[in-house]
Amino acid sequence: MESNSNKESSIKDILSPSPKFWGIRTEQWIKVFFFGNAWMSILILFLIAVFLFREGASFFSLRNGSHQLYRRAGLEFVEEFKLTQEHFTSIYRYLNEVRTNQINILREKGMSFQEAQEKCVEIEDYAYSFYDLSVRLGELTSELSDFVTTFRDQFLSNENLRDYQQTLVEAGKVEEAEAVQIDPVDFELIRTLLIEQREVYNETTTALVEDISSFRKTFPELPSGETQTIHSRFIQETDAFIASIPEHAKRLQEWDPDKPIGWSSSFTSFLFGRNWVTNSFWQDWYGFLPLLTGSLLVSAIALTIAIPVGVFAAIYVNQVAPSREQKIVKPCIEFISAVPSVVLGFFGIAVLSELLKTISGWPGLDWLPFFPITERLNAFTAGCLLALMAIPTIFTLAEDALDMVPRAHIEASYSMGATRLQTIIHIVLPSALSGIISAILLGFGRVIGETMVVLLCAGNRIIIPDISEGLGVMVEPVHTMTGIIAQEMGEVERGSIHYRALFVLGMFLFVISLTINGIAQRIVKRVKTTNL
């Protein structure tokens, strides 16, 4: 009897509906809760993507407008003058360098600074009089620069005034709006004036070339006695200068202020642009290349360190270390990732960079290609610290991958008389390889997205690393995509080209990280299916 009544009540339980809230059953609430959480994160990811693209997209049209203005207002034209002038100045700087070197050589020979300087008076004078040859060109260049930038600035302020007028009209203050004086820029005037300058350029440079040719025949005797080689180098440099003039002249000839800027150029100039120049009185350029190469260089350095360390540590901990040691090492390595990156950056500035610089100055080490280091903060310092951040990622994921290698295979290998090393190389690693590769990729994703450390320690010089330096490239200061966003975002005017350029950078970063993660996940997925 007893058991019978029990049965009945349990059946009743099944039939009786579970409690409801606002007409929805509890399980459904729970389902909605989990569903909501899952979709919320996807939605947020989507919104981030949309936001980035929306803010970034108009960069390209804005940049096109700015480039168009650069052409119409004649900055593009005057750029040729400037380039000529700069090229000339670089030769002058070379002469100055020669002088400094001479003085140093003499001082090494035991002369006092005073004496050495006196010995070098001739080359000093020579350098100065060389510089004087370009006075005419210099004056012309700065005059023209002033001229075109004035027009450009006027055009920009007119734009602002027009906006202001518009707001007034919208606010209903029509009278005030009409009172705003707008003096339109006379682009025709610029054109006619500049076109006349073509002839002036030709005349000036012809005269300059003649001057140089006669000038370089005389070259002072150098106290160090290397006169011959230095003179011929000087002649080479000037030859290069002379050879470059027709090119500039040709571009001046071809300059057409009304020629439209192609659409593709705004993409290519972003992707392949070698300059990132902002807040310049002349013209801003937003070239992606120095930042991309900087990021890649720092990441490459970081990964070169982190991959072997992370992977070997994982192999050691997973395959060799007794479990007591495992229990100590694993949490320690994983703990590194808990160190705030700003603290690491601080450590980098205060300790690591100093240490590297000091070590690089040791006399026994100067055979190393990039020692001694000249810049305290450089790609290598940042790379070392980023390696520290990537190691836990690579270690943990690689260790997981190694853990997934079936024990049965490992035992089979040992049972056939394979050594530990053989087992690791022939059984464990091939089995875990895809997992390890995806660990490395995720480490790469970690490194390329890291901001604080690179901002603090990479040296922040916006320049494409010079690969011709060989390994020395590692100790050059660089700037990175993440670093520049963090550095400049706070100061830019909302909605300006610069602001949008930073968003485009963010977009690229987002796409790069997404791609890396995507590839890594695919690899992991493949492993899981093959291991089943």
Add this chain to the structure above:
Amino acid sequence: MTDPNPNRPIPETAVEVSSIDFYYGKTKALDDITLDIPKNQITSLIGPSGCGKTTFIRCLNRMNDLIEGAQLTRGTIRISGVDIYDKRVDVIELRKKVGMVFQKSNPFPMSIYENIAYGLRMQSIRKKTIIDEAVERSLRNAALWNEVKDRLHSNALGLSGGQQQRLCIARALAIEPTIMLMDEPCSALDPIATARVEELLFNLKENYTIVIVTHSMQQAARLSDHTAFFYLGKLEEFGDTSKLFMNPGNPQTEAYISGRFG
């Protein structure tokens, strides 16, 4: 079935196990086992699940070294007179002499050919002719050659469960051990394949000492010369198969082989 001739010469001993205790951490898995495994004969180990059969055979090639906290606390195991737990023993060499087939088949995720070549390659044997020859011989011995000779280079995981088990046997044979430890080699096989493996073991007997763990009483009776009955980590009875099955000296043994428990 073996001939129960009492006048048979006493066989040479391949493995001498004397009073070993074995622990996994703090739990005792083997308790005072003493037994002599005769050379060039088949010895089968029977006993209910969890009684320590696998543990016991893994002591013989020191596979238990790989398990943390597992250790032999007492007693010695001698193979050809050498104490294999001596510090000077090279475990790698030991394992080349004492081959093993595991309870669960575990071919490597490589080609059939590479699976068998593995042991040889690990001994730095590179010559293709030698390896080719060893692969064919081992596969023939494991009664697998005809089934796989046309697809030696396809993945071993594509074989059926029974084929995989025979591949594991072939793989163990390839390194030509003198002692073969087989942990339920026929558990995944159908009666035909089982018969083939048994036949194989019978033939191998000439050159190998075979220790086989089995849950099949018939198999133990059919195949082996000697049988050891394990129960709760203890060796309850050990002797000639025929004697043990006909006339068990221990009530536990009798209960087990007659299927009253286990």
